[in-house]
Amino acid sequence: MSRVTKFAGRDPGPHARVAGFVGHLRDNGLRLGVAEAEMALRALCLVNASAPAEARCALRAICTGCKEEADQFDALFDSFWMDAGRVKQKIAPSKSPPASDDVHSSRDAKGEDAGAAGSANAPDDGEGEAESDGTGKLIATELRNLSRKDLRDLVRPEDIAEAEAVARRLGAALRDRRSRRRTAARKGDRLHFRKTVRQSLATGGEPVRLLHKRRPDRTRKIVALCDVSGSMTVYAQVFLAFLSGLMRADTTAEAYLFHTRLVRITEALRDKDAMRAIGRMSLMADGFGGGSKIGPSLDLFAQTYAKRFVDGRSVVLILSDGYDTEPPEIISGALAKLKKRGCKIIWLNPLKGWKDYAPVATGMAAALPYLDLFNAANTLDDLAALDRELGAL
């Protein structure tokens, strides 16, 4: 264990140190207020504060509020009290699986790729689905796009306004009719005893007028996952506008982008300024227009975010063409996990709108058994037309 931090002689005392520690935690993304600082002081009075292990346990109980924070806490504690120096940690470490050899993150690439022989943009070696002929069959690209695109070039404010209206319509169509809580209503399946008894006082205990309660409809939570790999670039404009419209129309919705990685963009899209939100998203969507790893992205989603944000009242909306570079079993496995959380899964595939389209891409075929709805959508009008089908779910 590293040695205990020596504070300067002019240090005003334990109060200031604890306040400093809470400030340190706050700088590192833990949401703490004055009340927590005060409680931390009181807690330290109750344990042997000079024993680091005890102080650590006590402060952990006070200052953390969820598993991620508890995991992060040890390092933060060490850096403040154990002289390990102030280390700012990323609040939400990205959970991408270790990249395989043929994929290079643009973060560690030093840019040589761009000027090199050009393998990044060269066609695939002739094996696989692209081989057949030159009539433009789509395949998934295996490479990440090293360039960053500014998504603001793609999405116009008018689109967002229109998408917002569409998202509102969809939200209204998606009602959960299985609420278990009952509210007073003129017509209902159960008696509202409390009101009935109150009213019967006027008639000498004779419940003349019966009042009812019923199960109200609940809104469903929409979780949208949008594929922004190379093969989807042409549809990105519509889908990104839809996502930002959705986030503005529905305060409980969640949004994610995926290509070779999965990125949560909920917070970014909640920005009050619609275009700034798109700007923030493009900073996060590093690798936009590159390869697609649908299976691993969905799997990561099912194992991490879905545990927190997807429940029986959720509708998972996947916007993708289903062209995946990874084996199809990963998609089906991920969807099976997701389905277990009790949600509805809707897959909107822009290619389905094509004449004679059949879901032959292996990834898409593997996903089919788990889908509650498989539909086409390439334009905002298509999305708007979905409300009928969604209402029937």
Next chain:
Amino acid sequence: MTWTELQTALGREGYVASDDLSVALQLALSLGRPLLLEGAAGVGKTEIARTLSAVKDTQLIRLQCYEGLDASQAIYEWNYQRQLLSIRASAEAGETGKAVEDRIFSKEFLLERPLLAAISQDVPPVLLIDEIDRADEEFEAYLLEILSDFQVSIPELGTIKAKTRPIVILTSNGTRDLSDALRRRCLYTYVEYPDRTTELAILKARCPQIDALLGAQVIGFVQKLREEDLEKTPGVAEMLDFAAALMGLGIADLTRDPATLQATLTTLLKTQSDQAQITTEVASRIAGKAA
């Protein structure tokens, strides 16, 4: 009581608590704050409340949360049938409206549900709010009010203030994200699966008659099994069932009889795919490694 004394007291009741958990529990008791316990199913979150009530020699009031849990199930409800009968009876007796109203909305006609019961005890009870993540956001909002003020407002009766503050323990499996407001009001501890020594201590505390060799094997086996990619990782309760099953069958050595071992795995593996994954060969391989 310091946290080490609390730890020992819990140990006497057969609960082996980690340092983290003991300190958090001790702070929750002294600061009068609710304690939120999170962790996988089967790590002993509910059990801690039960043990704490035994240590404190007080009542345990449990509220099991579920989707759609509402105030009438969690806080209070009027006994409507009795009220109706009473109104009829008093009408025949010729009582006036005001008197009837006062009577039927008195405590006599009030059905106490766990939350109201917990704040109206003379001795502070342990209030266990189990699996809070199953209840919906609306219920969390009620709970916030009760946990911060410890009072319940009943329109017909007025505000009922807590006689004593209950010791509140909330548990969550993390099926849903809890609101920050609720998290802020609670102390927090994430309960991990116990490590090998702790789990052995738990087994010895709960199952003192177990043979030392078998005990070590059981713990080794379960710990190794948790490293496998299972849908439902076996918890402490499953481990205890497993040990009890082995002892019931009179098995002294795990590695000796693969067929019986496989049969007892029903206590550990709770889904069909997990059972299919851990075949007899896999089980004996794990048992061999663990021994």
